[in-house]
Structure formats: C-alpha cells, structure tokens
Amino acid sequence: MGxxxxxxxxxxxxxxxxxxxxxxxxxxxxxxxxxxxxxxxxLVRDExxxxxxxxxxxxxxxxxxxxxPGSLIGPASEGRVWADATTDPAFTDQLxxxxxxxxxxxxxxxxxxxxxxxxxxxRPVAPRATAKVLSGEQSNTSLIFRPADDQDAGIPIICKxxxxxxxxxxxxxxLQSALAAGGAAFVPAAIGEVRGSWVTPEGVPVxxxxxxxQEFFEGVEDAWRVALDAAAADEDFAARAHALGAxxxxxxxxxxxxxxxxxxxxxxxxxxxGAWERRxxxxxxxxxxxxxxxxxxxxxxxxxxxxxxxxLQRVHGDLHLGQVLDTPANGWVLLDFEGEPLRPISExxxxxxxxxxxxxxxxxxxxxxxxxxxxxxxxxxxxxxxxQQAFLEGYAxxxxxxxxxDDALLAAFELDKAVYEAIYETRxxxxxxxxxxxxxxxxxxxx
Numbered sequence: 001m002g003x004x005x006x007x008x009x010x011x012x013x014x015x016x017x018x019x020x021x022x023x024x025x026x027x028x029x030x031x032x033x034x035x036x037x038x039x040x041x042x043l044v045r046d047e048x049x050x051x052x053x054x055x056x057x058x059x060x061x062x063x064x065x066x067x068x069p070g071s072l073i074g075p076a077s078e079g080r081v082w083a084d085a086t087t088d089p090a091f092t093d094q095l096x097x098x099x100x101x102x103x104x105x106x107x108x109x110x111x112x113x114x115x116x117x118x119x120x121x122x123r124p125v126a127p128r129a130t131a132k133v134l135s136g137e138q139s140n141t142s143l144i145f146r147p148a149d150d151q152d153a154g155i156p157i158i159c160k161x162x163x164x165x166x167x168x169x170x171x172x173x174x175l176q177s178a179l180a181a182g183g184a185a186f187v188p189a190a191i192g193e194v195r196g197s198w199v200t201p202e203g204v205p206v207x208x209x210x211x212x213x214q215e216f217f218e219g220v221e222d223a224w225r226v227a228l229d230a231a232a233a234d235e236d237f238a239a240r241a242h243a244l245g246a247x248x249x250x251x252x253x254x255x256x257x258x259x260x261x262x263x264x265x266x267x268x269x270x271x272x273x274g275a276w277e278r279r280x281x282x283x284x285x286x287x288x289x290x291x292x293x294x295x296x297x298x299x300x301x302x303x304x305x306x307x308x309x310x311x312l313q314r315v316h317g318d319l320h321l322g323q324v325l326d327t328p329a330n331g332w333v334l335l336d337f338e339g340e341p342l343r344p345i346s347e348x349x350x351x352x353x354x355x356x357x358x359x360x361x362x363x364x365x366x367x368x369x370x371x372x373x374x375x376x377x378x379x380x381x382x383x384x385x386x387x388q389q390a391f392l393e394g395y396a397x398x399x400x401x402x403x404x405x406d407d408a409l410l411a412a413f414e415l416d417k418a419v420y421e422a423i424y425e426t427r428x429x430x431x432x433x434x435x436x437x438x439x440x441x442x443x444x445x446x447x
Contacts, residue, residue, distance in 0.1 A: 005029070007074035007082055008044065008057060017139050017163035018055075019341075023048040030054055031198045038062070039090035043165060043198055054165045054198075056210055058085035086141050086161065092131035096145050099159055099192035099213035100125045119192030120177055123215055126154030139163060139341045144216055157191050158216040162209055165196070166345040170209035172338040175314060178258045179251065180214075185330045186247045188214040223324035223332065227365065231372045231383045238390040241365075244324065245394025247332040248361060251316065252354045252399060261313040262351060268312060272353065273305050276416045279423070287422045289437055296444035297415060304412030310403055312351035317343075319357040320364035355405055358395060359413035362388050363421065363439070370435035415443045 009025040012018045018025075030043035038061040046053045060083050061076045067083035076082050085091035097103070102118030119125075126147035134142040141161045147154050162170055173193050180190040191213040199205050223244065230237045280297060283290050290297075316323070317339030325333040339348035365387050374380040396404065421436035 004059070004073075004076075004082060005044070011073045012046075012055065012057070015163075017141060019053060019139070019164060020046060020049050031196065033196075035091060035094055037090035039085050039088065039094070041085075041091070043196065045201075056161060056163055056165050056196075058091045058161075059083065060085040060088045060090055062088070086133055086143060089131070092143060092145075095143070095159060095161070095194070095211060096129050096131065098194045099157070099211060102192065116194045117192065119213075121180065121189045121191040121215070123189045123191065124154045125157060125191060126152035128152050129154075129157075134158070140338075145213075155189075156216040156218060157213050158188075159191075159211055159213040161211050165208050165210065167200075167206035167208045168345070168349065169195075170212065170338060170345075171314075171317070171348050172336060173209045173212045175255065175316075175337040176212075176214065179254055182254055182258060184250070184254055186250055186332060186334050188217070188333060188335070190214050217325055217327050217333065220325050220327050222322050223326060224321035224364070226326045227321055227368050227387070228371055231368045231380055234379055234383065237383065237387045241387040241390035242394035244332050244361070245391040245396075246398040247324075247334065248316075248319070248357060248391075249395040249398035249403070251334055252313065252357070252403065255315065256311070256313045256354075259314040260351065261311040264309045264312050264353075269305055269309065273301055276301050276412065276419075279416060279419050283419045283423050287426050287433070287437075289433075290419070290422060290440065292446060293440055293444050296446060297419070297440070300408075300412050300415050300444050303408045304406075307406045307408040309406070309409060310354060313354055315352045315354050316357045316360075317348055317352065319360040321361070322364070353409070353413070354403070355409050355413050358392075358405055359410060359417050361391060362410075362414055363417045365391065366439055367435055370432060411443055415440065418443065 005027045009027055012025055012027075013021070026047040027044045028047070030045050031041075032043075033041040035041060040059050042057045042059060044055050044057055046055060059073065061080045062083050064075075064079050064081050067081060068087045071084040071087045073082040073084060098116035100119055103116050128148040129145035129152070130148050131143045131145050134144055140163050143159050143161065144156060145159060146156045160172065162172075176187050177190045177193070179187045193209060193213065194211040195207050196210045197205065197207040226240070227237065229235075230240070277298075280294070280301075284294055316334065316337055318336065318341075319334075323334060323336050325335060327333050365384050368387075369377065369380045369384045372380050392405070399405075418436040418439040422433060422440065425433040425436060
C-alpha cells in the first residue's frame with residue numbers, strides 16, 4: 001500500500017478534482033474495499049491542509065500498456081500498472097450494479113463496511129450498460145451509463161462519483177432525491193446512491209455519500225448555451241426566462257415544504273454581512289478599480305442588513321445558467337445541488353437565504369453580455385435586462401407574496417456575487433473583469 005500511496009501523491013495533484021493545489025499530498029488510507037478483478041475502491045485522507053480532506057480513489061491493476069490514455073497512475077509489479085478505475089469495467093460494472101440493484105459493497109480490508117443503498121427511483125434501467133467518463137468536470141467524476149445494446153431497454157443514467165467525501169449525506173443527493181420523490185419535474189429522476197462507512201482519526205464511525213445516479217438527458221443543451229445563442233441572434237427570450245424563474249421558485253417552495261425552515265436571527269444576519277465584508281476586503285486588495293466604490297458597496301450592504309429577510313431554508317447554493325438543462329419533455333431541469341464547492345460542507349447543509357439563488361441567476365444572465373460579441377453592446381444589454389426582468393416576474397408569480405424578494409436584499413446578494421466575480425476574473429481571466437466591474441457600477445453607483 002505504501003508504494004501505491006507514493007504513486008497517488010504524484011498522480012492526484014494532476015487531477016482537476018484535487019482540491020489542494022500547490023502542496024504535496026500527505027496521504028493515509030481510510031478504507032480499502034477489495035472489488036472483483038484486481039479493482040479496489042480507496043478512501044485516502046490528505047493531511048496537507050487542515051482540516052484534512054478525504055478523497056475517493058478507485059484503482060485497478062492491469063497489464064502494462066493496456067490502460068487507456070490518461071488513466072495511468074504508475075507501476076505496480078510483475079509487468080502490471082496501477083490505473084484510474086473509472087475507465088475500467090471491473091469498477092464501472094460494479095458501480096452500475098450498486099446504483100441500479102443495490103446491496104452491500106462488503107467489508108474493507110481494515111474492517112470498515114461499505115453500504116450500497118437500493119435504488120430510489122422508479123425509472124426503468126437496463127440490466128447491462130456501457131460507461132463513459134464525462135469530460136470537463138472540476139470537482140467530481142461523472143460516468144454516463146447507456147444500455148449495452150438494443151435489447152437492453154432502459155434510460156441512460158449519469159452517476160456522479162464524489163471525489164471529496166464528507167460525513168453525512170451529500171446535499172446533491174439529499175435535495176435532488178427529496179425533490180424527485182415529491183414529483184418535481186424540474187429535477188432529473190433519482191436512480192440510486194452509494195454510501196460508505198469509515199472511522200475518523202478520533203475513532204468515530206461515520207458514513208457519507210460516495211456516488212449518486214440520476215436520469216441522463218441525451219442531446220440537450222444547458223441554459224447558458226441556449227441563452228448565448230438566443231442573445232447572439234437577438235431572439236426574444238422573455239418567455240423562456242419567465243419559465244426559468246418559475247422553475248427556480250418552484251424549487252424553493254418545494255424545498256421549504258420538505259425541509260425545516262426558521263426565521264433569521266441577528267446572528268444569521270451578522271454571519272452573512274460578515275461574509276460580504278470579508279470578500280469585499282479581499283477584493284479591494286486585489287482589484288484596485290473597486291476602490292472608488294467601497295463606501296457605496298458598504299451602504300448597500302448596510303441597507304440589506306436591516307431590510308426584511310425571508311425565512312431561512314435549504315437552497316441550491318450555486319445556481320447559474322450552466323446548472324440548468326433545456327429538455328423537451330420537462331422544460332428547464334435544475335442540476336448539481338452540491339452547493340458552492342469552496343464552502344465547507346457544514347455550511348452547505350444549513351438553511352440559507354433563497355435570494356442567494358435568485359442573485360446567482362441574475363448574475364449569470366449578466367455574463368451573457370460579455371460573452372456575446374456586439375458592436376456597441378446596446379442590443380445585448382437590452383436583451384439581458386429583458387431576460388432578468390422576465391426571470392424575476394416568473395419567480396414572483398410562482399413564489400407568491402410570502403416569498404417576495406426584497407429589492408435591498410437582492411441588490412446586496414447581487415453585489416456580493418459581482419465582488420466575488422471581480423476577484424475570480426482578476427486572478428484567472430483578466431480580460432473578463434469588466435463584466436463584474438460594470439455590474440458593480442450599476443448596483444452601487446457613485447454620486
């Protein structure tokens with residue numbers, strides 16, 4: 001195991017899902033599930049940062065030269081090599097069986113039990129399927145399973161393998177499963193999930209989400225691409241944006257009905273406003289162009305702090321146009337309820353302000369104006385304003401007066417999101433920083 005951990009310490013930092021960039025991993029084994037045909041499912045703890053991060057890493061031993069490009073981890077023994085098992089049928093076939101049939105994974109070498117839960121959905125799935133890893137993901141690894149042949153009738157499914165594993169149910173599993181079970185058409189049908197059990201360094205037994213499978217929609221675009229195409233063609237998007245607002249409101253209404261809510265207290269307001277202030281301090285240090293707006297931004301935050309706040313409830317937490325699919329049968333379908341990946345899991349599981357999701361979608365529409373070429377920007381800007389207004393109208397009509405969005409609170413959440421974007425763009429895409437800066441100028445105008 002020591003040799004494999006040494007290989008993983010070199011291989012993991014090169015993976016997009018590895019969250020501790022710039023540091024050498026310090027790995028120990030948390031659990032080691034022995035699977036069929038030389039495949040193993042590992043949980044490894046990385047103590048290069050505190051708190052330590054537990055990663056899920058399926059591996060397999062194969063003959064040298066037989067593994068797909070990009071899957072090689074390093075040499076094993078006797079002419080064999082270690083490879084990433086997400087591209088190997090020994091692991092993918094087992095994963096498909098867990099999420100569609102259920103059962104127990106088995107006892108790990110170090111005595112920890114892995115549990116695969118029975119499927120939670122009622123959509124027909126094929127008895128056999130072929131797997132393909134979805135490219136382009138950042139923090140997880142998703143596999144698309146399609147029926148193995150024409151005789152294996154059933155829907156295609158997508159199974160998300162959570163790379164960072166935490167105690168407790170992952171909010172992506174918890175929220176989507178609850179919404180799907182309640183009959184919501186604006187989320188994919190839930191198929192099944194896998195959980196694992198392990199022991200913390202303090203000797204405390206815990207269990208957490210390892211994988212989640214749901215219906216996969218073939219050949220559809222996400223709302224970001226649909227919106228870009230519509231804006232570039234100057235097509236009226238008001239009806240589509242209105243429907244999207246209604247779907248987001250329907251999500252909030254359903255989540256409030258299925259999970260506990262509570263009225264915000266002073267400590268809740270202070271925590272949110274404190275987060276705004278901390279982000280603004282970072283932005284002022286890294287984005288010099290923000291300096292003239294600092295006082296006005298703080299005035300917007302102060303107005304929001306004393307404005308009416310809705311009851312706190314479970315929310316999506318990372319909502320934007322890229323998290324929405326345009327489907328023929330279900331209309332807009334919302335995805336990825338895992339929340340903002342950079343926030344601690346304990347925060348993502350807490351009731352929040354639903355306005356956060358509304359602001360995230362408004363900011364996503366605003367980014368269309370920077371991504372679509374336009375000679376003077378006026379036409380695309382008008383398109384964005386109309387889409388945002390239609391979205392808010394659709395949201396208000398479905399949410400109802402009890403969930404009316406206060407203008408001061410919405411402005412503050414929008415502004416905070418734009419401040420975050422200014423930091424991100426300055427660090428990663430300086431050519432795009434003008435988009436959030438322009439938004440800040442509108443939300444916190446000078447003079």
